[in-house]
Amino acid sequence: MKTNFLLLITVLLVFSCKEKEKNTSLNQKNPKNSTLKIDSLLTVYEKNGKFMGSLELAHRGKSIYSKTIGYSDIESKKKADPKTKYRIGSISKTFTAVLIFKAIEENKISLNETIEKYFPNIKNANKITIANLLQHRSGIHNFTKDEKLFKYRTQFKSSNDLLSIISNYESDFEPNTQGEYSNSNYFLLSQILEKKYNKSFKDVLLEKITLPLDLEDTYHGKQITINDNESNSYNLSEKQTKFAETDMSILIGSGSIISTPKDVNKFMTALFTGKLLSTESLALMKTIEDSYGMGLFQYKITDRNGFGHRGHIDEFRSTSIYFPKEDLAFTLISNGAKIDINDLYLEIIKLYFNDAVIELSETEVEKFVGTYVYEKDEKDKVVFIQDETTLVHIIKGEFKEPLIYKGNNRFVMEQMYGEPISFIFSSDGSSLIFEQGKFKGKYKKE
Template structure:
């Protein structure tokens, strides 16, 4: 895919981003210009408009610097959610499962490159698929969540035996290791491998190897939602908040079965990504991205910062948890009901917290970066930049305008909600430009400069 196409897709999503002015309250006294008040204002506006329910926490250097909760854990009884409310975290579970797999590898109980035929004789291509390929979504095994059967039966108890039987009957979506494609079946199988390897339950392994060492006292494999144990229901909005029928977590083992709190998730990802759980070698493998997927982790870039974590969704629960190592910053947002895209909310909150001051650049200085730049690898790949006052604009397909943020030293950034940020770094004379995204770089030369050299 050309870089310009990536920008178009991302820019269209930016058009819908939240930009309203918000105002709110909090119990402690704070100055009006602090990030706490600004984030409170944002959440209060969402709360008043019945747009969001859930909890947010930010931790830096292991200390909580902001936390807040809005909405109800049980609308029927008007039970307010609190910072200790426990939510289903959906696919954030996969980071826990991957961590358990790497713990087993470090204990010499599993081999990353071992094929899964030993464990699952009936799964298609089992003798070709490795544990590494399950972790990185490169197995080709069809995801059970794409099967109508699953959604027809998701509220019922489904045994692991029946789940394995269903997965074993799927034809492969693609040849193992030929590409990456997200599949919940991969992590269900990884959970079964862990249980067979240790001859104990996934829940026991979760507690023994992760929760107890990191003091995650509110993290566990869920069962039916228990509101009396401070768990939360999830809700869909249609004129009012309506309770959403809960998935029986028997079918989500290892892939979406965990219940936790935002504070526990911050502790987990900070512990994991600062080397308190796994070796440096294991962490490096988990963070290695191939076709957008790591091994139990995703890479996220927001506000020109790179972090690792995971997102999750189950029923109407949404979870996002990311650790930004450069800032030693942990962020978790969990929602049990939202009319707004969660990505918009977490992006806005991080902007308010980080509060990066804009770097000034004069209109005259911007002029040298205006023009058409041609890729040195593909003459048909062009990046066009125009100027509007003291803002440089990436003009895409003569139709979409993407304003760029100046970061200093001739570098401009396009922040994206659903993809990694894009960086444009120009030479001092504006005759060359380096396009960078996700660790990949492409070199461009200004068109009038090319003409002079031709």
């Protein structure tokens, strides 16, 4: 368990929060003040030339804040606007997963059927289920990790070409024994949809999602067309160099959709409010195993639970998260940045929720400083030091991670890709409970 969190560690936010009252309107403290702070933050990044892209926040299905920064085409000085369309990368997988569950609800396919009748040449096809593809538990090698990809990524590949490439891979692991992210899974899912509906993925997406939800600016992409208000992507760290675009034929089902933050939020809200799938189907999508849901990831940010997906294609970066309890949809898409887009989206969410910091004095923090030993393994230790009024967790004697105080002697280390970790101390600091996911262990101070 601890090895897992050390590999996945990325601290999300270094601040603390009060408990919110039960599901009431968001940001009743001062929503306008929160969005003003977000606006100021993005304005600074715009002036410094560190970010281009678009942000949209929607509460209960209604837009409450949006901002677009930079150019969709630097060469012609074409400014981006709220209708500018971006490649959303792997957020496309959530759309593909919804289409698969729609096919399941229409009794066209079964979640637990194996894939050998669709792809007889795939290794272990007789053991791999549609559920395994959805949840990245197939063992099928990720074709985007193949070094050969960079030789052909800008060229058209037919679905048969790509299927041939994937079929030649050996399995990375025995199906359903572990989870490992693979774009190959979602390409195969797109091909199952095309076979079952006897239509292109583009047309299935149009019929089942974009037309019913009136998503005007969402579709399966082709070559970028600036005149259609689509955006290029840029490497801003290298003199604003336009990045050579990946041919979208390669990313059918896994990363081929073009959209806007407004449309993505509309899609996510519809998904989580029962307008696309049954409650049972959504519950399956949200089921997390080895960090993967079925087309969704879980995000735990300042004790709030969200579900969504991130994307990365060329220099496009995207993040979309829906917080069910707060009924908040958040989508940020960048077509060029000098900053870590993950840090930016976390900073924006932090500003929006506007959580109050719970302060401790230096004396109060001091009693939690020290080395704590796991009662079942004396070699398993956790170490804490003090930085004025902040308790800091020392990892492997090298990495320092400031902890967020949540009250009642509970400190939290939040992670981008892993379960957050809670350290719940006794009132005198002589022991603590370490909690992460299903793991719960008691440690005593040396």
